[in-house]
Amino acid sequence: MQSVISNPALRLFSNTLYRKNNLFLFLLLTPPLLWFGVVYLGSLFALLWQSFYTFDDFSMAVTNDLTLANYRVLFDSTNLDIILRTLTMAVAVTVACACIGFPIAYYMTRYGSVREKGFFYIAVMLPMWASYIVKTYAWTVILSQEGILYFIFKNLGLTGALESLLQLPIIGGNTLATSQLGRFIVFTYIWLPFMILPIQAALERVPTNLLQASADLGARPAQTFRKILFPLVFPGVVAGSIFTFSLTLGDYIIPQLIGPSGLYIGTMVYTMQGSIGNMPLAAAFTVVPIILIFLYLALAKRAGAFNAL
Amino acid sequence: MRFKSKSQSEKSPIWLKTLAYSGLVFLHFPIVFILINAFVAHDGNSTYFTLKWFSATLARDDVISAVLLSLKVATAATFLALIMGTMAAAALYRRNFFGKEAITTMLILPIALPGIITGIALLSAMSMLNIEPGFWTIVVSHATFCVVMIYNNVVARFRRMPHSLVEASMDLGADGSTTFRRIILPQLATALLAGGLLAFALSFDELIVTIFTAGHEVTLPIWLLNQLARPRDAAITNVVAMMVMLITALPIIAAYYLTRGTETIAGSSK
Numbered sequence: 001m002q003s004v005i006s007n008p009a010l011r012l013f014s015n016t017l018y019r020k021n022n023l024f025l026f027l028l029l030t031p032p033l034l035w036f037g038v039v040y041l042g043s044l045f046a047l048l049w050q051s052f053y054t055f056d057d058f059s060m061a062v063t064n065d066l067t068l069a070n071y072r073v074l075f076d077s078t079n080l081d082i083i084l085r086t087l088t089m090a091v092a093v094t095v096a097c098a099c100i101g102f103p104i105a106y107y108m109t110r111y112g113s114v115r116e117k118g119f120f121y122i123a124v125m126l127p128m129w130a131s132y133i134v135k136t137y138a139w140t141v142i143l144s145q146e147g148i149l150y151f152i153f154k155n156l157g158l159t160g161a162l163e164s165l166l167q168l169p170i171i172g173g174n175t176l177a178t179s180q181l182g183r184f185i186v187f188t189y190i191w192l193p194f195m196i197l198p199i200q201a202a203l204e205r206v207p208t209n210l211l212q213a214s215a216d217l218g219a220r221p222a223q224t225f226r227k228i229l230f231p232l233v234f235p236g237v238v239a240g241s242i243f244t245f246s247l248t249l250g251d252y253i254i255p256q257l258i259g260p261s262g263l264y265i266g267t268m269v270y271t272m273q274g275s276i277g278n279m280p281l282a283a284a285f286t287v288v289p290i291i292l293i294f295l296y297l298a299l300a301k302r303a304g305a306f307n308a309l
Numbered sequence: 310m311r312f313k314s315k316s317q318s319e320k321s322p323i324w325l326k327t328l329a330y331s332g333l334v335f336l337h338f339p340i341v342f343i344l345i346n347a348f349v350a351h352d353g354n355s356t357y358f359t360l361k362w363f364s365a366t367l368a369r370d371d372v373i374s375a376v377l378l379s380l381k382v383a384t385a386a387t388f389l390a391l392i393m394g395t396m397a398a399a400a401l402y403r404r405n406f407f408g409k410e411a412i413t414t415m416l417i418l419p420i421a422l423p424g425i426i427t428g429i430a431l432l433s434a435m436s437m438l439n440i441e442p443g444f445w446t447i448v449v450s451h452a453t454f455c456v457v458m459i460y461n462n463v464v465a466r467f468r469r470m471p472h473s474l475v476e477a478s479m480d481l482g483a484d485g486s487t488t489f490r491r492i493i494l495p496q497l498a499t500a501l502l503a504g505g506l507l508a509f510a511l512s513f514d515e516l517i518v519t520i521f522t523a524g525h526e527v528t529l530p531i532w533l534l535n536q537l538a539r540p541r542d543a544a545i546t547n548v549v550a551m552m553v554m555l556i557t558a559l560p561i562i563a564a565y566y567l568t569r570g571t572e573t574i575a576g577s578s579k
Contacts, residue, residue, distance in 0.1 A: 014485025021404075028400035029412070032393040032456065036415045040427075040453050043434035047426075050433050100332055107329035111321035120333070122565060127336040129561045131514045133533045134550040138339035140537065141346070148342065192336065242421075250423015253516065257537065266425050273429055283433065286426050293422065 051283035062279055070284035079268075083288055086265040089180075090248040093187040097195040097244045098237050100188070105199035124200075128193030133253070139186045140257055143177040150176070173260050183259030190254070191247050195240035202236020235304040242300055249289045265289055340554065347551040350544070366548040375532040376552075382444070382528060383512040386451035390508045391501060393452070394459025402467040419454035424517030427454065432521040442524025450522040451515060455508035462504035462568065463497060470496050503567040506560035514557055529553060 017024040054065040073079060108120035127135070142148050153162045166172045166179055173179025206229060214224040252266030263271070265288055272282035350359040366372055397416060401409060419427050431450050435442060474496070478488040516530035523531060533553070536546040 010486050011484040014489070018479065018485045025400050025404060025406070028396045032397040032400075032416070033412070035393055035453070035456075036412075039431075039434075039449060040419060041415065043430035044426075046434040046437050047430040050437075100335070103325055103328040104332040107321060107325050111325070118569075120329075122562065123333050124336065125561060125565065126558055127340060129510055129514075129557055130340055131530065131533075131550070131553045131557060133514075133516050133530045134343060134553050135339055137533060137537060137546065137550055138343045141543075142339060142342060189335065189339070192332075196332075246421065246423055250425045251517075252425055253534070266423070269425055269429060273432070279433060279436075282429060286429060289423055290426060297421075 047283050047286060050279055051281075051287060053280040053283075055278045055280045060277060062277070070280045071287075073281060074284060074288065079285075082263050082265060082268050085262060086249060087292070089184065089187065089264070090245050092184060093191060093248045094195075094241045094244045096184070096188045097192050098199075098241065101192055101195035101199055101240065102237070105196050105203055109200055109203040124193050124196050128197075132190065135190055136186065136254055136257055139182075139189065140177060143175075143182045143185075143258065145175050145177070147177075177258055178260055180259055183254060186254055186258050187248050187251070191244040194243035194247065195237075198239040198243075199233060199236045202233045202239070206232045238300045238303040242297065245296055246289075246293050249292060343547065343550050343554065346547040362544045362548045366545050366552075369545060371527070371532065372545070372549055375527050375529045378444075378526060379513050379529040382447050382451060383509045385448045386455050386512040387505050387508045389448070389452040390455035390459050391505055394456045394504065394508075395463050395497070395501065397456065398460050398463035398467055402464050403472065416457050416460055420457055424454075424515075425521075428518040428521030431518070435522070442522055443526060446522045446524070447519055447526060447528065450518050451512040454515075454518065455512055458508040458511060459501070459504040462500045462507070466497055466500035499567045503564040506564045506567075510557040510560045514553070 017027070050062075051070055052066045052068070054063045054067045054069065055061075056063065074083075104120070104124070108117050112120055144150075150159075150162075153159050162176075166174070166176065166181070171179060171181040171184070173182070176182045210228055210232075211224055214228045215221075219227065250266050252264065252270045255264040255267045256270075265285060269282045269285045272278045272285065347362060348358050348360070350357055350361065397412070401413065427450070431446070431453075432442070434440075435446060440446065470493075474492055475488055478492045479485075483491065514530060515528075516534060519528055519531060520534075527535070529549070530553075533546065533549060536542060536549075539546075
């Protein structure tokens with residue numbers, strides 16, 4: 001088998017690697033570690049470092065004097081409002097995704113035939129991977145006053161009901177496209193698939209005979225659900241919520257395109273960095289979602305979500 | 310409602326089936342809406358199907374250059390991610406050593422943290438080092454979050470591959486490089502392909518990070534975002550939106566079929 005034997009130098013090199021395990025490990029890990037350690041973590045530290053720089057409001061210039069002023073500004077009432085507003089939306093979207101996602105995941109796992117399951121799988125995965133900006137664009141058209149939703153409501157004679165819904169405080173607005181309700185719908189739509197798949201994976205691991213045993217021992221379906229199924233699937237729901245929570249928290253495109261004008265954490269960072277040029281405050285603001293997400297991840301870890309991922 | 314084993318035929322309660330299928334309708338109607346819109350023209354009061362927007366789109370230089378740029382970026386980012394993701398997977402799948410958890414966390418971080426943080430962090434590093442944003446800064450930022458797609462797919466495949474195959478090959482006289490080419494690589498092939506397709510789709514679509522690292526370059530998603538400020542151009546936007554859908558849908562479906570039946574299915578977590 002002449003062709004199997006490679007040239008001697010290569011042979012020596014590859015055999016050395018096979019024998020010297022640690023050398024091989026070192027060579028394998030160096031490029032990714034350099035990339036992530038230098039490019040990625042380096043950038044994160046550069047960002048963190050800039051959050052201590054000073055921004056002069058009068059000259060609109062950034063100087064290298066270190067200060068904690070940017071972090072103090074975070075606790076101003078307007079900025080606390082921004083944080084609270086974003087947090088509320090992230091929680092609302094997470095809850096909505098769990099409520100809509102659970103029946104879909106449950107149906108496909110428990111009742112779907114092999115073919116139906118495959119169909120559901122692709123049907124969830126395609127919208128998840130479909131272009132973010134295209135989906136958002138579609139919703140701006142759908143929610144607009146000339147859009148299909150207004151058209152449907154009008155033809156059903158429900159325009160009055162829609163109008164009174166939009167009169168409500170907090171969720172309301174002039175039109176669907178400029179209301180918190182509209183923004184909430186779009187967020188829920190965009191992140192829903194990220195909730196369905198972890199729940200489905202968790203459901204897949206629940207042994208069916210546990211549910212049979214519960215039913216045999218006289219539990220009603222609702223009891224079986226509450227006492228057996230839900231506790232077992234809960235880590236999956238938490239795993240999904242990590243995505244919906246974190247993605248909503250950092251988004252800055254959807255709040256710009258849909259909903260009322262109030263700033264979100266993401267849009268605040270974007271305007272501070274872009275139009276105002278106050279990079280230090282923008283950098284300080286990014287620390288907020290990082291802290292919130294790490295807190296959330298710590299909670300999720302206690303709920304066992306990482307084993308469900 | 311009673312739970313039975315999956316092998317027996319069982320009927321779901323009708324309300325559950327309705328809920329599940331309504332959920333799917335909710336997930337798909339905006340996409341279907343975009344697909345239909347690309348073929349529709351309004352003329353006075355009449356609405357009809359047409360292909361004229363397609364020729365109009367293909368005649369637009371800004372569309373073509375945005376598509377080409379996105380394809381180039383996605384190819385380069387996927388290539389870099391393939392190399393680094395495979396190396397990381399090969400290093401981490403069997404060995405346990407100090408700091409291993411930290412390394413896997415670091416690989417996941419770019420997709421676990423919101424894109425705006427990755428984007429603004431890279432931008433601030435670039436401005437500190439006086440690097441002008443452009444093609445390569447986009448590629449670097451995309452490769453950073455694509456690595457984990459490759460890593461996840463390849464590490465799952467490595468774990469399923471019995472190490473005895475490698476040992477047998479070496480025992481039978483093959484050297485390390487031959488074993489790699491003849492035994493390991495064929496085993497990894499579909500995982501690499503699936504991971505590569507997903508990374509490509511991820512990069513092709515990316516907007517959140519790209520806005521920060523692109524400078525004056527206009528990738529396809531940035532082009533689409535700019536289009537939203539031009540409602541009169543909506544017909545062209547619809548066609549491009551549909552093309553983007555198709556370009557990303559095909560790799561996703563391909564990746565699904567490539568990894569179906571293995572323990573982890575590619576793309577099940579973005």
